[in-house]
Amino acid sequence: MIKQLGRQTLMLPSAPSVLSYAAVVGSKEGEGPLKDGFDYISGDSYFGEDSWEKAESHMLRQCFDLACGKAKLSPPELDCVFGGDLLNQCVSSSRAMKETGLVYFGLYGACSTMAESLSLAAAAIDGGFAGCAGALTGSHFCSAERQYRFPLEYGGQRTPSSQWTVTGAGAVLLGRGGAGPRITHLTPGRIVDAGIDDPANMGAAMAPAAFDTLRAHFDDTGRSPGDYDAIFTGDLGSLGHDLLVSLFEAEGIELGIMYLDCGVLIYDLATQKVNAGGSGCGCSASVLCGHILPAMERGVWKRVLFAATGALMSPTSAMQGESIPGICHALVIERED
């Protein structure tokens, strides 16, 4: 029997549970509104390493170890890890995992990777392929900036629609049973290309994908935005957030005040000079693990729809003038009373 609901949504009969999670961020994120939720804030952008690429790996491994420690599990007790990042050939996540000796599935979902990895980890448990599985992702402002844009030393001007790549990582361990929040539904995404070709306007490139996935989720489940205590998109930023609200309004659907975007939440947009907000796969990862899951545990929200968004472009495709397709993977996280 296929665990399918409608066209695009999957139900997970076993509802894998969150065993533990951790978030590690850099200093700018540690000065933002969510600072109290992060497990570790590094004052050193190098995380004690000698390159920003190694810093990113260090941060990912540190985050993974923190999550393992909270679950009182050593890495060999996990069955597999799903992970990815934004660097060319995803080297930071593979380097972060190489000493663990764990079965590793490398992903590339751009900034949707936290939802993609968490979805596949949940499916691995629900399908009987793992007893305990990890999901890990992160990004680093300095390694991303020099790979995607300009050398940091250049000090390039940023357009108002641009976003700030979050230095941050999130790790979630999933298992069976346990008292933590549970993953009940997955709505993995399709690639949506709205023709946006400005790499400094990722929010506009990704909002149509978020719309496509969330609409499919509501159609498939028969639920409406009001059935969720909160809905989070990954890193649409302030512009993308408003675009998504407009896209739903045009269909007569009100997302409501509990629709929030991780890229808007992680920084103080008025004072932290991040223009349209945070981005990078560490954005939704660190907000999930440093804000959403802790708040669910405190009883703030019971049922959350988490929809991380990715822009599927490379500097080469952008220089070749190609459009930027987006993708959004969504999943339902639910806490029992």
Add this chain to the structure above:
Amino acid sequence: MIKQLGRQTLMLPSAPSVLSYAAVVGSKEGEGPLKDGFDYISGDSYFGEDSWEKAESHMLRQCFDLACGKAKLSPPELDCVFGGDLLNQCVSSSRAMKETGLVYFGLYGACSTMAESLSLAAAAIDGGFAGCAGALTGSHFCSAERQYRFPLEYGGQRTPSSQWTVTGAGAVLLGRGGAGPRITHLTPGRIVDAGIDDPANMGAAMAPAAFDTLRAHFDDTGRSPGDYDAIFTGDLGSLGHDLLVSLFEAEGIELGIMYLDCGVLIYDLATQKVNAGGSGCGCSASVLCGHILPAMERGVWKRVLFAATGALMSPTSAMQGESIPGICHALVIERED
């Protein structure tokens, strides 16, 4: 119940079956020993497009469409696709899939992507998450060469241990039932770093990972190399092939003459000037779909162990002097009599 066998191997009780497959390659591969098995050989390295990156996308989409056509399925009849490639941010596979409207999981497994995508597609079916799932990957010599090494115009000398990135793609559609070969076991891999730091010697970097995964597979299943009609590694090339044979010999295990490497098979190493053989994720993908699966259908082999290998490096990590970890994902493909 966890479908686990030993430490690292998964059994698939439903044994998802191969519904169809297709292989598309470039002209050099079309002049090699396996030429008769490929579905399409392009005489044009641009595949009719105006850049090699777009050519790679075109080839992937063409390959996917051929596989769909053979299964008499239109893309919307699939539930999801797992895909990836070698380009920065995996743009060629995401662009190839964007018009299909299919749920898409982007992967980065370097040259192990054919086995990674096929494993996850098989697990998606066995776990009840999909009725029909696709696995797709490919690489293009020209786009890879200028991204990883030098502009083609430069005409750089190649070391004897270097390998030639295959211009090729492979697509497999999996489902339930059907008369095609079946995926019965998965042994996904762990990251293994033997300290090799020469990007022109990928075979040496990946052979230890192949050893780790294959040894785990034999341990977990209680099988030995002789239990398989053929064992294929992805793209170790001639040097990596011999290294793997030596690593097993040191443990008293004879891989035997039916241990073959896709990177050795795809070119005539004596005449095609590819040094140690083929590489790139299109190598194992096109050999699987243009040689292994067709031969299984003709009754040549009944039980095959397919183990694609990846080198987890980027030009940046190589320039920073870092070692090149490898990964190998293996799976068992079995034909019923």
